[in-house]
Amino acid sequence: METKDGAGRPAAPNLRDEQKRHTRRALLDHGRQLFVARSYPNVTIDDITRAVGCSRATFYLHFKNKMDLLASISAETTEYRAKEVYRDLDAVLLTGEHVEFVAWVDRALDWFARNREILPTWDQALAAEPEFQAIGRHSIQELTDAMPQYLNRWPRARHGEARFRVELLVTQLERYFTRAEVQGTIDYAGDGPERSVAEVLADIWFPALQPPTDE
Incomplete structure (x- = not known):
């Protein structure tokens, strides 16, 4: 107070x-x-x-x-909270513009780069203390809670699926960044300057996050 x-x-x-x-x-x-x-x-x-x-x-x-x-x-202490990244995504998806989504993926990957040192600590905590799972789960829920416009465009009966799709996106971005930039076990040079990592990821995820149009 x-x-x-x-x-x-x-x-x-x-x-x-x-x-x-x-x-x-x-x-x-x-x-x-x-x-x-x-x-x-x-x-x-x-x-x-x-x-x-x-x-x-x-x-x-x-x-x-x-x-x-x-x-x-x-x-x-993290630079630009993860929740803000997904609040940004909520606005981007509302535009319906693929190019805006590509730019968002770039910003999301930049967030991982800015906070890369602390990221492995979460996996370490989950492995060492099963109770940390509840904290990790809450942190994921916060991200979808930051996307009310996205959720409202889905039928209420499928809100669980809508949340799950965002959680899968979070997971893939995190694992891609970890393997590519931390572990060095995955590499993508691209077929040319026009096909960036963000564009390839956007090809996968932009359509996957679109709400159904037949309900």
Whole structure:
């Protein structure tokens, strides 16, 4: 709840609030650095608190556990949240323009490039802690929740299918980027400058995301 002064204006943050924000940001930043450097299973809460110079009690004032910290890192420190990428897609699909979708695929792949260091941590967390599956599931649901116009163009009885198609798109883009840019196990040089990766992916996904026209 926002604190207000006597005139009804937002009160200036006090020193304690500033310290709490500073500590939270330090936990996020150091947690991210350690996860990237050592991998998620090899980092403990004690490692993070030592890096920050705070106690475990302070850590638990901000986060429930290590899984909560990772989810917060993704929500608060990634460049341009994934949800915004799919809100952008919602507007792009409404245009019905294939060329706009190609440009969106380029932007989506750029998002992966900007956040590539932290991406493997999610797979590591899922493998190490089955409970993280619920957090991963929620993150996917957030993406389709950001696409109300797309969902509303589908018959209500097929909203589950519409969501599933977006989830498959998310999965393919992530796996393509991981294999091509992180692992180096897939490569596409193209048949010429006119056929980019984004264009090939758009050929597959633009028609797959179109709502049915016979219902």
